[in-house]
Amino acid sequence: MLKKKYFKTKDECEVTFEFEGDAVESVALVSESNDWKPVEMKKRKKDGIYFAKLRLPNQGQFQYRYLVDGQNWVNDDAADAYVPNEFGSQNSIVDTYPSSN
Numbered sequence: 001m002l003k004k005k006y007f008k009t010k011d012e013c014e015v016t017f018e019f020e021g022d023a024v025e026s027v028a029l030v031s032e033s034n035d036w037k038p039v040e041m042k043k044r045k046k047d048g049i050y051f052a053k054l055r056l057p058n059q060g061q062f063q064y065r066y067l068v069d070g071q072n073w074v075n076d077d078a079a080d081a082y083v084p085n086e087f088g089s090q091n092s093i094v095d096t097y098p099s100s101n
Contacts, residue, residue: 001018001076001078002015002016002017002018002076002078002079002080002094003015003016003018004016004096006058006098011057011058011059012055012056012057012058013055013056013057013058013096013098014053014054014055014056015053015054015055015056015094015096016051016052016053017029017041017051017052017053017054017064017066017076017094018049018050018051018078019041019049019050019051019066019068019074019076020048020049020050021050021068021074024050024068024069025069026040026041026068026069026070027040027041027043027050027066027067027068027069028040028041028066028067028070029041029052029054029064029066030064030065030066030067031054031062031063031064031065032062032063032064033054033056033062033064034054038067039052039054040052041066056094056096057096058096058097058098059096059097059098060095060096060097061080061081061093061094061095061096061097062093062094062096063083063085063091063092063093064076064091064092064093064094065091065092073089075090075091075092076092079092079093079094080093080094080095081093081095
């Protein structure tokens with residue numbers, strides 16, 4: 001799931017990425033917004049959902065995927081869109097244009 005928070009005084013959007021998976025040891029958010037460097041997601045104790053927050057520029061589209069247990073690439077079912085990647089699969093897209101939300 002994607003949650004977006006826009007700021008009145010900044011041209012940024014805080015995006016909360018959430019991943020739910022049973023029997024998962026670790027989840028990393030991998031995004032073009034930070035040169036595809038994995039960001040380890042934290043696990044909430046109350047519901048077991050992994051999450052990470054990123055501040056992204058408004059009016060953009062950013063590709064991302066989840067890396068599960070260090071080896072399995074997973075798209076977000078709640079992504080705003082999808083785009084083919086160079087590996088023959090697809091990447092998720094998060095859209096930070098305020099008018100699209």
